[in-house]
Amino acid sequence: FRHIMPDFDAMGTQMGLYTWIKDNFPNKEVRFLGDNHVTFTPRLFPETERLNDEWFKEPFLAIIIDTANTSRIADPRWKKAKYKIKIDHHPDVEEFGKISIVNTTMAAASEVVVNMILTVKGDYHLSKEAAQYFYIALAGDSGRFQYNSTTPHTFAVAKELVKTGFVLSDVYRKMYFKKIEDLRVTAYVLNNFNVSEHGVAYYVLSADIQKELNITSERGKENVNIFSNIDGINVWCSITEDSKDNCYRVSIRSKEKAINQVAAKYEGGGHAQASGAKLKSLDVLPNFIQDLDTLFVE
Structure with missing residues (x-):
């Protein structure tokens, strides 16, 4: 199991x-x-x-x-x-x-x-x-x-x-096998990501966008590590709508700071630099990003 x-x-x-x-x-x-x-x-x-x-x-x-x-x-x-x-x-x-x-x-x-x-x-x-x-x-x-x-x-x-x-x-x-059509997903992510004030990068894949890109929700996090090793980005996340469970599934990665406590606050958890979480709706997304941002406020 x-x-x-x-x-x-x-x-x-x-x-x-x-x-x-x-x-x-x-x-x-x-x-x-x-x-x-x-x-x-x-x-x-x-x-x-x-x-x-x-x-x-x-x-x-x-x-x-x-x-x-x-x-x-x-x-x-x-x-x-x-x-x-x-x-x-x-x-x-x-x-x-x-x-x-x-x-x-x-x-x-x-x-x-x-x-x-x-x-x-x-x-x-x-x-x-x-x-x-x-x-x-x-x-x-x-x-x-x-x-x-x-x-x-x-x-x-x-x-x-x-x-x-x-x-x-x-x-x-x-x-790490990819198909040519997978590049369309990568292109969408690169054209639609956001970066917060303190270096939290994230992208959102709604159910409609997943349908347009011909992917399932399980594949939403495949591009999350595009943002690793980028100057000015401290944490990076994929946020993917899961229509079956009526939520948004979040994959979180970090360069150095532990992010699993923030993940635990949002029905998730995991390792210090690699965790998962769940958002009930995009209404709580600003709070989630703010909590990650706070980790880098001196």
């Missing part, structure tokens, strides 16, 4: 652990559940398995990956598990599971899991396929090793994954 609206880390860690367990315990029945991703599936990850409710009537173990709180677990049938294990790297805002393995010093859930795999006693094999999934997760959640969450340990884990022999250039090509 992993969180809804999955990212590189959620899907990569899930599939990496699934593959590792299948490789080392071939007699075990292992399943992976959750919603598919609009672009990652099937380019990077296989279609999620579909299980009927009958399967969950037998005792099973649920391993929940990269998910800080139970409301964000993608399939509610995790609750039927006889035994539950939580493995995460986000702030531990909600304790759940018989075993909870949370390490907030690590850049990705992938790093937590691979660290366990590399240190566990026994003759276990880390295959090229499993390592590639874990690497996708690690590179994705560390911003290709550029975020402050990246440590020497992160690079040490990456080294062990790369040693299995997968081709790095193939991985990055698949991760």
